[in-house]
Amino acid sequence: MASQGFHGFTKCSCVFTMASQGFHRFTKCSCVFTMASQGFHGFTKCSCVFTMASQGFHGFTKCSCVFTMASQGFHGFTKCSCVFTMASQGFHGFTKCSCVFTMASQGFHGFTKCSCVFTMASQGFHGFTKCSCVFTMASQGFHGFTKCSCVFTMASQGFHGFTKCSCVFTMASQGFHGFTKCSCVFTMASQGFHGFTKCSVCFHDGVSRFPRVH
Known part of the structure; x- marks a missing residue:
């Protein structure tokens, strides 16, 4: 599955309920995916647990990603690890990030x-x-x-x-x-x-x- 701002999901595993008309709801999904967003070079090796309905995403919770990033005045970030919340439209915000970088x-x-x-x-x-x-x-x-x-x-x-x-x-x-x-x-x-x-x-x-x- 792909959604706005996402390159695509790979290796997703979900437990869900389903009726004859379609899907009622996904619960306890775990995916590894790649993602790019404004200001980011790209995410790699992300793992998230999220809830999902047949129409789209309810939201991501407890995501952990390793990514590279560059910004004004920075040479580049390497080996960043963040826990963040995310909805299908974009990012809510990063919290508790730790990075090693050169500047x-x-x-x-x-x-x-x-x-x-x-x-x-x-x-x-x-x-x-x-x-x-x-x-x-x-x-x-x-x-x-x-x-x-x-x-x-x-x-x-x-x-x-x-x-x-x-x-x-x-x-x-x-x-x-x-x-x-x-x-x-x-x-x-x-x-x-x-x-x-x-x-x-x-x-x-x-x-x-x-x-x-x-």
């Missing part, structure tokens, strides 16, 4: 090994919450960040801002030979740095100094 943005070298829990509707993204990433980054006045870990919020357009970042980095500044093995918690926006706060003391030539960068 690049202005001022960033690139994100690797990101993990996010987010909500999503058929039109696009509602927003990311509780993301954790390890990334590399360079910015004016900095030699480079390595092994940074941040929790941040993000929307489909870009970054809302970083909070509670912790990095080990090397840094040079006016009057200083260089910082080594500094650890700071700082806030950051997509355009650049807001400022460092709660920086630990850094040592150079046996003298403790605080980084003074804004």
Whole structure:
């Protein structure tokens, strides 16, 4: 069977009742199907339990899919797993999605090994919450960040801002030979740095100094 927005169902199994005129109702159906929708590259290996009448679908419940997806500012999603509700017309919305993805943005070298829990509707993204990433980054006045870990919020357009970042980095500044093995918690926006706060003391030539960068 095929329906609007569906490529087609394969390997469906249903228990149903039937009268001489036609079907009364399907109950406890399980299907593996492929599907494409606006903004999606395509679904693969979906499994759903749903109810169905002879006229069409009542709705999907407790669906689980692995899919690939690309969106503005994203390189691409891989290995996504979502539980969502769905009706025959389209998607009601995604909840409790978990994805590993790569991403690049202005001022960033690139994100690797990101993990996010987010909500999503058929039109696009509602927003990311509780993301954790390890990334590399360079910015004016900095030699480079390595092994940074941040929790941040993000929307489909870009970054809302970083909070509670912790990095080990090397840094040079006016009057200083260089910082080594500094650890700071700082806030950051997509355009650049807001400022460092709660920086630990850094040592150079046996003298403790605080980084003074804004």
